[in-house]
Amino acid sequence: MDQNTNKSVLILGANSDVAKQCILQYFQKGFSVIAASRNINSLEQFVSENHLNSKVMVLSFDAVDFDSHQKFYDDLSVKPHIVVYAAGFLAENEKALHDFGSAKQMMQVNYMGAVSILNIIAMDKSNKNLERIIGLSSLSGVRGRKSNFVYGSTKAAFTTYLAGLRQELRQRNIVVNALVIGYIDTKINQGLVLNKNLIMQPDYVAKFIVNAGHSFTIVPDFKWKIIYFILKILPESLVAKLP
Template sequence: MNQNTGKTVLILGANSDVAKECIKQYAQKGFTIIAASRNTISLEQFTHENHLNVKVKILYFDSADFDSHQKFYNELPIKPHIVVYAAGFLVDNKKALGDFKGAQQMMLVNYMGAVSILNIIATDTSNQNLERIIGLSSLSGVRGRKSNFVYGSTKAAFTTYLAGLRQELAPRKIKVNVLVSGYINTKINAGLDLNKNLLMEADYVAKHIVNAGNSFTIVPNFKWKIIYLILKILPESLVAKLP
């Protein structure tokens, strides 16, 4: 049932497919949403098509422009109760190995930008609203594999950061979650040769974000939970044989 919770969620990197589904689901729960992205035109079109204009405030945010982050946060119309970091960038591992610009952009968006803005948000003790921070990571960051270890390293770093942030914010009763997802049917994965039996839809993944509980790690789908656990315990000699 749609009701006004009086709470605000800030979604950073709000133009991703999963983030857009989060916008719809948070709106259904009665949240006011601040959707931040470099592509504000796409977000405006999305909110108009889904009749969400009243519930969503769209702002420009560039995760890789660190110098703008403090100003962005200071000028928020209201300080958020929930923050979702959904910004992401992916290039093929061979390209990342051969051209550092691609690798650098993944580091900037997937890890460094996240740390920059989330540090600002987390250390603002004047924000009595803040109750939860959720970061979108990946199973690619669980173990280093030769097919995607550059991208995976950025997600591993982000997951480690969020684990420490959870401990840092625990005395203030602020929860921190990390969504560790497998393959999602989104534009970032378009064109990749992925196992269709393991593909999750964006709205399914978003449901796990919007309904995050107390557990730090959220792994949607029982198949991916099994894969996640196997990856955690697999000997290095066997990990090396994975693609």
């Protein structure tokens, strides 16, 4: 724990269920946590209930308010060693196909907001602290499937961005990871009919984030690893038969 006492982690979109578990686990490893979210009231309540006030700073961050991102970063009292982009938005595919507002919201939160703030953070060469950037992506972005391809396209774009960012930052010894995640028992998936045998708990997924190694693609749970590799190699004719 002592080795991380002078290190900080910035969690963007920190009000998600997985992000809250990351706050707890980073705290347990000795990190100071900057938890940023659009809904700071809920976040402040979570921090208070878990007696984390001394080690967790709560800030307001709106992923889709692009013009505010530079000031948000400039105003950070401590530049982070680790950055986790956990902001996300999901609309059902049918709604996204008929309501561009829903599709646009997914594009802005899942991809555009990430590129906006992460470019600012990554290109600040004066921050000698930065050692890792972690983005939360999804198996929905591995192949286009008719049930969720609008959402999946935003995650595919995000994964591709992270892959290029990893190459860009390699010479500065900054690691970039993409968490390619399957079904999680979180509020974003409430109301969806999901296979219960494949649902992961937020604290389980958080462990893979907090303990991320050097590999670019990290797929929590062996069942999802199998699904990931099958999706990667499946012929288009068979992908078309998937829901």
